[in-house]
Amino acid sequence: MIDLMGVSKSFGDVHAVRDVSLHVEQGEILCLIGPSGSGKSTLLRCINGLEVPEAGQVYVDGEPLAFGNPKLLQAQRTKMGFVFQHFHLFPHMTVLGNLTLAPVQVLGMDPQSAQNTALALLERVGLSDKRDVYPAQLSGGQKQRVAIARALCMNPEVMLFDEPTSALDPEMVGEVLDVMKELAQEGMTMLVVTHEMGFAREVSSRVLFLDEGQIVEENTPELLFSHPQSPRLQDFLSKVL
């Protein structure tokens, strides 16, 4: 469903991602772990075209991301939901407004059915009572659940999460992870950059360890956490576990 072929991206002389290739099957749940600055965010952002790789190609459903064709790129992006560390809800719209904007504007859904979808998703993330509230009035955990619902409103084929719980107070991490676990159980394809090793161990089908812009090691969570091969992963795990 998602393929990366030799993707590289640098900022000035910082090589954030170096020649990464990756194949993601439908229904897979991939967790990306690694030290800060190892290129996890950049890699994830290359997948939905927020960063333009300088080398290599990203394929979505076998189609290369169409950087030269804005219309096609937009259509490709609607297949991928993206959840940011800092939520990035639209502050001038209510929760419901945040959820219905893209379905109405981009997918051309009629406002009523967009609203119905939005309400159903709000119920799923446990925030039905917040439909008419502005983001500023929500807690961090609530904001992130709204952001997840906003991405789900587009009915994406895959969800990309960039450290979705890193900006949250510890007591709110659980409510967001619960929503993500539920999504995983329903069979959603997910790529999750995370520092929550418990989540990675419990939910993922595969864990990738990134360091210095490269996938240093990948394995099932059981093997990766109990038998890390490379010294760099051993070192990393000794610090975070």
Next chain:
Amino acid sequence: MDFSIMTTENLLFMLKSACLSVGIAVVCLLMGIVLGTVTAAGRLSKNGLLNTVASVYVEVFRGTPMMMQITFAYLALPALISLIAGHPVRFNPLVTGTVAIGLNSGAYSTELIRSGILGVDKGQWEAADALGLSYRQKMGKVILPQAFKRIVPPLVNEFITLIKDTSLLSSIGIVELMKSATVIGANYYAYLPPLTVASAIYLTLTLTISHFARKLERRLSASD
């Protein structure tokens, strides 16, 4: 101090002239907003030519005195055009002066609008992109509504500046508030009363507008 020369007739004359000042300022502000929006789009675009044209416009109008621009437009430009056209050309002072100030205001508004747009958090642009919004949808639904809040307060300040700047048009014979005061002063050989009244009118106008500006600013920031 003899304020008896400020007859009802003279006061009405000054108030009418004050209306002209405000009228010119309104037209210049609107011109500036339209021009500023277009130029800000140019400054933000990736097209090198558009970008250069917009930058040159902004730098020229911000880098030379407004008095020079007005005088240039009224006295120098007709001479240049006469030369090209081969027959004498005269410009209407009111139109010329208004256009000159409007162009100047456009240069300042460009920067206000541009920085208002760039001031919107980068995450908002990315969230809109990630949802598949087109450039127009992103600008129209996400970025501009948020930029608007940042742009309106400095535009009100620009309006206040414009009201004061219209006094420069007295130099090309337009009887706006400033000119009306010097006309009365010259008639009676007494400048203190009319200039005092004119100053008071300017001050009343600017204080009133900034009062409403503060109210508006509070309302705009309330929804954050």
